[in-house]
Amino acid sequence: MPAGYGNKLVVAISSRALFNLDDSHEIYTKEGLKAYSEYQIDNEDVVLKPGDALPIAQKLLGINAHFPGEPPRVEVILLSRNSADTGLRVFNSIEHYGLNITRAAFCGGESPYRYVSAFGCHLFLSTHAEDVRHALENGVAAATLIASKGSREQDDGLRFAFDGDAVLFSDEAEQVYKHKGLEEFARSEKASAKTPLSGGPFKAFLAALQGLQSEFADGDGPIRTALVTARSAPAHERVIRTLRAWDIRLDESLFLGGLDKGAFLKAYGADVFFDDQVQHCDSAREHVATGHVPHGIANHSKHLAEDAD
Numbered sequence: 001m002p003a004g005y006g007n008k009l010v011v012a013i014s015s016r017a018l019f020n021l022d023d024s025h026e027i028y029t030k031e032g033l034k035a036y037s038e039y040q041i042d043n044e045d046v047v048l049k050p051g052d053a054l055p056i057a058q059k060l061l062g063i064n065a066h067f068p069g070e071p072p073r074v075e076v077i078l079l080s081r082n083s084a085d086t087g088l089r090v091f092n093s094i095e096h097y098g099l100n101i102t103r104a105a106f107c108g109g110e111s112p113y114r115y116v117s118a119f120g121c122h123l124f125l126s127t128h129a130e131d132v133r134h135a136l137e138n139g140v141a142a143a144t145l146i147a148s149k150g151s152r153e154q155d156d157g158l159r160f161a162f163d164g165d166a167v168l169f170s171d172e173a174e175q176v177y178k179h180k181g182l183e184e185f186a187r188s189e190k191a192s193a194k195t196p197l198s199g200g201p202f203k204a205f206l207a208a209l210q211g212l213q214s215e216f217a218d219g220d221g222p223i224r225t226a227l228v229t230a231r232s233a234p235a236h237e238r239v240i241r242t243l244r245a246w247d248i249r250l251d252e253s254l255f256l257g258g259l260d261k262g263a264f265l266k267a268y269g270a271d272v273f274f275d276d277q278v279q280h281c282d283s284a285r286e287h288v289a290t291g292h293v294p295h296g297i298a299n300h301s302k303h304l305a306e307d308a309d
Contacts, residue, residue, distance in 0.1 A: 007211065008071075008072060008073060008074060008075050009060075009073060009074045009075070009122055009208050009209065009211075009212050010074075010119060010120050010121045010122055010123075011057075011060055011074070011075070011076050011121065011122065011123045011124075011125070012076075012077045012078075012079045012115075012116055012119060012121040012123070012124045013053045013056075013057055013076060013077070013078060013079070013124075013125045014053075014078075014079050014080060014124075014125065014126035014127060014128060014131070015078060015079075015080040015081075015087070015090045016051065016126070016127045016128070017051050017052060017053040017125050017126055017127050017145045018051050018053050018054055018078065018090075018094075019048035019049065019050065019051045019090065019093055020048060020049040020050065020051050021048065024036060027039050033109065036086070037083070037085070037086050040082070040086040040088075040089050041085065041088075041089075043089060044088045044089040044092060045089075046089070047092070047093050047096045047097075048089065048090070050097075051127075051145075052147050052148065052289045053125050053145055053289075054097065055271065056125070056158070056271055056272055056289070057076050057099060057101075058097070058099065059156065059157075059158040059222070059271065060074045060076055060158065061074060061076055061099060061100050061101075062222070063158070063212070063222055063223070064100070066216070066222065072100075073212055073215065074212070076099070076100075076101050077104065077105075077119050077121065078090065078094070078101055078103070078104035078105070079104070079105050079107075079112035079113075079115060079116070079124070079126070080104065080105065080106050080107065080112060081107055081108075081109055081110065081111070081112060081128070082106050082107075082108075083106055083108040083109075084106040087104070087106045091104070103119065105119075111130065111131050111134060112131065113131045113134040113138070113142075116135045116138065116140045116142070117138055117139070117140060121140055122140075122141060122204060122205045122208045123140070123141045123142070123143075123205045124140055124141070124142040124143075125142070125143060125145050125291065126142070126143075126144060126145065127144065128144070129144045129292075129294060132292075132293075132294060133294050136201050136293070136295050139201075140201075141201050141293075142201070142293070143274050143291025143292060143293050144291065144292045144294065145289065145290075145291055146285050146289070146290045146292060147285065147289070148286075148287065148288050148289045148290065149285055149286050150266070150286055150287040150288065156222060157222050157223075157224065157269075158222055158224070158271055159223075159226070159268060159269050159270050159271050160223070160224070160225050160226070160271065160272060160274075161225075161226045161227075161228045161265055161268060161270040161272070161273040161274070161288075162202060162206065162225070162226070162227055162228070162274050163228060163229060163230075163273075163274060163275040163276060163277070163280065163293075164227055164229040164231060165200070165229070165231075165276070165296070166200055166201075166276035166293065166295050166296030166297070166298060166299075167201065167274050167275060167276055167293050167295070168199075168200050168203060168206060168227065169197040169198065169199065169200045169203075169239070169242065170197055170198035170200050170296075171200070171276075171295070171296030171297050171298070172197065173185065173189060173197065173235075173238075174276075174296055174297055175297050176188045176189075178298070185235070186234060186235055189231075189234065189235040189237075189238050190234045190235070190237075192238055193237040193238045194238075194241060195238070196238075196241060196242040196245040196246070197238060197239070197242045199246070200295070200296075201295050202274060202293070203246070203248075206225065206248060206250075207246070207248060209225060210225075210248055210249060213225075224251045224252070225250050225251050225252075226250060226251060226252040226253065226254065226268055227239070227250050227252070227253040227254065228254045228256070228261055228264060228265060228268070228270075228273065229253075229254065229255060229256065230257070230258050230259075230261075230280075231256075231257070232255050232256070232257030232258070233255070236255045252268065254268075260283050261273070261275075261280055261283055261284055262283040262284050262286045262287050263287070265284050265288045266287035266288065270284075270289075271288070271289065272288065272289045272291055273289075273290050273291065274291045274293050275290065275291075275292065275293065276292070276293045276294070276295055276296050276299060277298045
């Protein structure tokens with residue numbers, strides 16, 4: 001992490017994930033950049049409606065209130081394709097919602113992913129899939145945020161849920177499943193039960209979350225984490241041993257054996273769920289905000305086409 005950031009958890013959020021910019025984006029699509037800029041300037045004192053990442057940002061920044069008089073443990077950074085001029089409306093809305101966001105990059109139509117690593121971010125949330133892919137290629141946990149169709153009762157707690165293969169772990173086991181089927185996947189995982197899986201794109205983010213959790217007494221912190229995976233016995237053992245080898249603890253682990261994930265995520269009360277497979281994201285978004293992680297073999301064009309059939 002760059003000097004000056006300390007050991008903070010740093011999360012970057014795009015302006016379209018933080019706020020609902022659908023109306024102005026439609027103007028940009030239909031009428032072009034000049035009309036879009038004029039619209040934003042004319043409405044810069046009109047507060048933007050919340051986007052799906054706003055509750056997440058509020059809860060993340062709220063963690064700092066647990067450490068009064070101390071350096072902040074969490075920072076949220078705004079990354080935007082807007083220019084600073086049109087982005088004034090975004091900052092006015094940030095002030096309206098009481099978000100302590102002070103660092104930002106306004107990129108004037110260019111992709112802001114270039115600044116994810118420079119800011120030392122552990123996670124990047126965006127609605128722009130291409131930006132997310134670029135961030136993942138540069139070694140940063142990133143997800144395309146998909147709006148939830150359901151509603152969640154809000155509280156102060158922050159609950160993250162993660163898929164396993166190609167998210168927390170590498171897709172090495174998923175490749176066996178895709179190429180050779182479920183039976184060979186189960187055999188391979190049982191044979192490799194004592195061999196830890198390699199880390200996936202969200203390993204470092206999970207480790208940073210655990211570091212933050214460690215500052216609270218057991219059971220007394222505002223953050224909970226859960227693994228929600230389609231795996232079942234005997235493929236569970238390698239997952240458990242992998243997390244032990246990483247010295248990472250999850251609060252909950254759900255091995256669903258192929259059951260639909262949506263209802264379990266609702267029961268867990270996830271604020272956001274991260275998964276690499278589009279069909280699982282479609283199920284999850286019925287209940288919770290969902291981040292698609294376009295990583296691993298399930299996102300290769302051949303397998304995307306197979307899953308669509």
